[in-house]
Amino acid sequence: MPELPEVEVTRRRLERELAGKSFTQVVLRVTKLRLPVPPELATILPGLMVRGIERRGKYLLFDCGSGWLLMHLGMTGFLQLHRGAAPPGKHDHLDFIFNDGQLLRYHDPRKFGTVSWFTGDPLRHPLLAEIGPEPLTAALSGAYLFEAASKRKVAIKQFIMDSSVVAGVGNIYANEALFRARIRPDRAAGTLTIHECAELAADIRTVLEESIGEGSTYRVAEETVAYYPLALKVYGRGGKPCPACGAILDETRLGNRSTVFCSTCQK
DNA sequence: AGAATTACCTGAGCGC
């Protein structure tokens, strides 16, 4: 599942390949995603040039000059980049064809993704306007987290997964960051000290940056933007030894999400 | 306002 590092790796690759290219054709095979894909994309986009591609949380923002193409890959979405025409397979919902012959294909079995169009400042789009600070920038600080968490009773793991608190932290990296910060995921957010918040803010950034540096938990392949999992410290390792102390990792559910932690290391 | 729950969706894995 694409988390922030995968989206960022995808963004870099697509910007390298598509900036300066213009849409020539858009094929909409399936438009019933979690939110409906606007059918007018097929008439709006052809002739427009991609100026650049930005990211906000896990949203990709294609700057098309007169408007912005917004994409979210949901749980199972990914983007393939083909050098030329390619026959569509199952779940290949959308094709974006460019003037150099390249084909950007939106593939999403569970249809949890989002593809939309917005004119004006994209950060004012309803889906983006309430998103919290970007974790890879100084906007996510210990002081900010401490202030935001004040008096909050929700578990710290659910708190950092709330997109209005921090942008783009999903279940995998929430588990990893809390392990690194040695903080139990079920602690009430408001009980963290300012020092713990500083550690956590730094560790959220570290786990995301390390993942991007290694090509993310996913790796960008030649002809496609493809995903290959890397080893993670705790996620998916419940019942196995803690990589730090050897104790057996606990696996529970928090907010109906799989949660793995070491009750010896994390307090 | 904050917390909790539901809806959306399909493939994989499992027990029988």
Place this chain on the structure above:
DNA sequence: TGCGCTCAGGTAATTC
């Protein structure tokens, strides 16, 4: 082999 069940989870929408 196949049926039915559970699980995976981002996030918007809804309810309490």
